[in-house]
Amino acid sequence: MVKRKRFATIKDVAEASGFSINTVSRALSGRGYVKKETKEKILKVAAELGYTRDCTASALRTRKTHLIGVVVVDNTNPFYAEVIKGIELEARNYGYTILLVNTDRSYENEERAINTLLQRRVDGLIITAVQTKIDDIIRLVQQGIPNVVIGARFEKIQTNYVCSDDERGGYIAMKYLLDTGHKNILFLNAQKHKYASRVREEGVRRALEEFKSEMSEGQINLEVIYSNEGFESAYETFKTFVIRKGQKFNYDALLCYNDIFAYAAIKTLKELGFKVPDDVSVVGFDDISFSSIIEPPLTTVATDKLKLGSEAFKSLIKNMETGSVSQIILPVELKLRNSTLNRIPQDL
Amino acid sequence: MVKRKRFATIKDVAEASGFSINTVSRALSGRGYVKKETKEKILKVAAELGYTRDCTASALRTRKTHLIGVVVVDNTNPFYAEVIKGIELEARNYGYTILLVNTDRSYENEERAINTLLQRRVDGLIITAVQTKIDDIIRLVQQGIPNVVIGARFEKIQTNYVCSDDERGGYIAMKYLLDTGHKNILFLNAQKHKYASRVREEGVRRALEEFKSEMSEGQINLEVIYSNEGFESAYETFKTFVIRKGQKFNYDALLCYNDIFAYAAIKTLKELGFKVPDDVSVVGFDDISFSSIIEPPLTTVATDKLKLGSEAFKSLIKNMETGSVSQIILPVELKLRNSTLNRIPQDL
DNA sequence: ATGAAAGCGCTAACAG
DNA sequence: CTGTTAGCGCTTTCAT
Numbered sequence: 001m002v003k004r005k006r007f008a009t010i011k012d013v014a015e016a017s018g019f020s021i022n023t024v025s026r027a028l029s030g031r032g033y034v035k036k037e038t039k040e041k042i043l044k045v046a047a048e049l050g051y052t053r054d055c056t057a058s059a060l061r062t063r064k065t066h067l068i069g070v071v072v073v074d075n076t077n078p079f080y081a082e083v084i085k086g087i088e089l090e091a092r093n094y095g096y097t098i099l100l101v102n103t104d105r106s107y108e109n110e111e112r113a114i115n116t117l118l119q120r121r122v123d124g125l126i127i128t129a130v131q132t133k134i135d136d137i138i139r140l141v142q143q144g145i146p147n148v149v150i151g152a153r154f155e156k157i158q159t160n161y162v163c164s165d166d167e168r169g170g171y172i173a174m175k176y177l178l179d180t181g182h183k184n185i186l187f188l189n190a191q192k193h194k195y196a197s198r199v200r201e202e203g204v205r206r207a208l209e210e211f212k213s214e215m216s217e218g219q220i221n222l223e224v225i226y227s228n229e230g231f232e233s234a235y236e237t238f239k240t241f242v243i244r245k246g247q248k249f250n251y252d253a254l255l256c257y258n259d260i261f262a263y264a265a266i267k268t269l270k271e272l273g274f275k276v277p278d279d280v281s282v283v284g285f286d287d288i289s290f291s292s293i294i295e296p297p298l299t300t301v302a303t304d305k306l307k308l309g310s311e312a313f314k315s316l317i318k319n320m321e322t323g324s325v326s327q328i329i330l331p332v333e334l335k336l337r338n339s340t341l342n343r344i345p346q347d348l
Numbered sequence: 349m350v351k352r353k354r355f356a357t358i359k360d361v362a363e364a365s366g367f368s369i370n371t372v373s374r375a376l377s378g379r380g381y382v383k384k385e386t387k388e389k390i391l392k393v394a395a396e397l398g399y400t401r402d403c404t405a406s407a408l409r410t411r412k413t414h415l416i417g418v419v420v421v422d423n424t425n426p427f428y429a430e431v432i433k434g435i436e437l438e439a440r441n442y443g444y445t446i447l448l449v450n451t452d453r454s455y456e457n458e459e460r461a462i463n464t465l466l467q468r469r470v471d472g473l474i475i476t477a478v479q480t481k482i483d484d485i486i487r488l489v490q491q492g493i494p495n496v497v498i499g500a501r502f503e504k505i506q507t508n509y510v511c512s513d514d515e516r517g518g519y520i521a522m523k524y525l526l527d528t529g530h531k532n533i534l535f536l537n538a539q540k541h542k543y544a545s546r547v548r549e550e551g552v553r554r555a556l557e558e559f560k561s562e563m564s565e566g567q568i569n570l571e572v573i574y575s576n577e578g579f580e581s582a583y584e585t586f587k588t589f590v591i592r593k594g595q596k597f598n599y600d601a602l603l604c605y606n607d608i609f610a611y612a613a614i615k616t617l618k619e620l621g622f623k624v625p626d627d628v629s630v631v632g633f634d635d636i637s638f639s640s641i642i643e644p645p646l647t648t649v650a651t652d653k654l655k656l657g658s659e660a661f662k663s664l665i666k667n668m669e670t671g672s673v674s675q676i677i678l679p680v681e682l683k684l685r686n687s688t689l690n691r692i693p694q695d696l
Numbered sequence: 697a698t699g700a701a702a703g704c705g706c707t708a709a710c711a712g
Numbered sequence: 713c714t715g716t717t718a719g720c721g722c723t724t725t726c727a728t
Contacts, residue, residue, distance in 0.1 A: 020699045033697055055468045057721035059404040060704050076433045081424045088450055100448045102436055120403045263641050293611050295643040368715045381713055405705035408720050
């Protein structure tokens with residue numbers, strides 16, 4: 001066993017420089033009065049000894065670790081990956097470091113993760129909840145542990161949250177499809193227990209009602225099916241649905257819960273001989289980075305994922321410092337690309 | 349400012365249960381002898397008080413934080429994202445938590461990241477180095493801080509590393525192209541200072557030499573161009589190259605440094621009217637998850653990224669425990685999909 | 697402007 | 713099997 005030579009301590013610096021432990025502490029931390037020359041000398045000695053401050057010790061004393069816990073479903077999911085990046089960057093700017101834990105969509109893992117992070121005395125937590133059971137988050141709030149939830153809001157409890165404007169996202173996506181002449185629309189949504197799923201559907205239905213009320217004649221159809229998350233699930237669900245429909249699959253547009261769902265659907269459609277967008281227009285949600293690269297480039301409701309992360313961090317800091325609770329809803333924007341088609345006859 | 353009520357300490361548990369601090373410590377940590385009933389009682393009281401062990405305190409005492417630092421270029425890159433996932437999962441199994449820091453390819457950030465993590469007294473570090481300057485890693489080794497480098501090995505210094513068999517990867521990709529009748533091959537590589545870039549090219553050239561020596565007649569062409577990393581850079585570099593070549597762009601195969609480069613190249617090719625794989629076969633490297641989804645599905649040299657991560661963690665643990673240094677090279681495998689074509693005339 | 701001393705919560709010797 | 717004591721490295725009064 002290679003023994004790593006212990007780091008020099010503040011005490012070593014004190015002895016080597018001839019000053020007291022306390023003076024050294026002040027010189028190094030920048031808090032309190034130290035004569036300029038003394039400070040310089042101390043810094044010099046510290047550098048020579050390769051002094052590296054011990055955060056565990058100061059954390060014990062000050063009760064601030066400058067650590068924040070980030071709990072996500074899966075850091076590999078491009079959406080979460082970007083959110084994490086946003087959090088990490090902002091945290092780094094503020095002198096915080098992030099502890100990352102994946103839950104793989106398991107509530108038990110989420111609970112365990114939060115527990116571990118509390119034992120590590122993180123100053124706060126940012127969570128993208130699994131969202132079926134939220135007892136763990138409720139407990140967190142009761143304990144007064146600063147936390148921010150990303151992508152969901154709960155009715156039962158008042159929490160800090162940051163999410164994108166899902167209702168509006170659903171609305172603009174649907175409105176666009178209607179405005180471009182689509183009549184028979186299928187919504188491949190995520191399971192209803194997800195907050196974003198419910199809210200996006202609300203937006204979709206609002207657009208439909210609005211359009212219908214302004215419509216003089218004709219008929220619009222909307223059907224909604226629900227899938228578990230992940231590419232594989234969406235692929236299976238959708239493929240099964242299309243095959244079961246057989247000849248009766250006559251939708252001219254497919255609205256998807258997110259881009260991953262859209263990829264899965266496009267793959268299915270191609271396999272079954274449908275052309276996108278000629279036969280079916282496809283709209284996604286999130287605008288993850290591959291959506292502009294795939295073929296055809298995906299029309300999608302874009303959310304600013306980096307900002308979701310950085311805003312979550314800032315909200316957390318504010319909550320830690322002032323105890324204020326904030327609800328932040330970020331705007332969404334429809335990116336028009338080539339997976340959709342204007343079906344209104346143009347008479348040019 | 350909401351004050352969060354302090355966590356109960358071991359001392360609180362001691363007082364409430366009537367045992368000494370030490371006995372409580374042993375009961376809770378499981379180390380040392382405690383009578384069964386005492387232990388049960390202590391655990392019960394601890395639970396009632398909502399006791400949550402303070403890792404910062406025990407870390408200070410034991411000099412083990414059970415924290416490991418993970419330094420990556422960009423957690424958003426699907427390759428690193430999977431590696432991180434592998435590390436995190438394995439770490440979690442071993443009772444470790446990961447501190448994640450991005451460097452955005454900046455050496456200064458990398459240095460700063462390592463420093464921050466050392467201050468936080470991580471038990472070890474896993475690094476995917478920026479790889480131009482490695483002074484920071486050399487220093488780490490000199491200081492005897494356990495660390496593992498992923499994806500590169502350095503000549504100057506003996507480190508723990510885990511990487512995929514890049515030489516063989518280059519070799520099998522090139523061999524496959526040659527065996528399927530490609531004559532005019534372009535290699536879109538990353539800059540030479542990257543370890544993987546150099547080694548993959550070595551493999552490519554070895555396959556070429558081997559093929560040439562067995563060839564009776566005819567001519568094979570290989571040209572290599574170099575691009576900075578990232579989709580945008582690769583896209584620019586490649587597009588510029590193709591346009592400059594103009595009519596003389598007559599390659600029948602394109603070998604790419606990684607899948608991202610391949611996506612960029614495919615996008616360019618499509619835009620300029622080339623058909624993949626009819627006009628040009630394209631091979632990638634890494635097999636990131638989208639490569640099976642995009643159109644056409646990408647033929648690529650697959651590496652096990654999760655395993656890269658989990659092996660890195662296990663190597664780190666071993667290094668921490670025994671001081672042993674290990675070099676691990678993981679196998680690669682060519683995934684044949686539809687971005688390549690067999691150009692040998694078949695006489696069936 | 698600097699120093700002495702106490703203590704954060706826990707663990708590790710050592711006694712009993 | 714259990715208790716006493718010291719101390720990890722740092723910050724924070726409170727003196728000087």
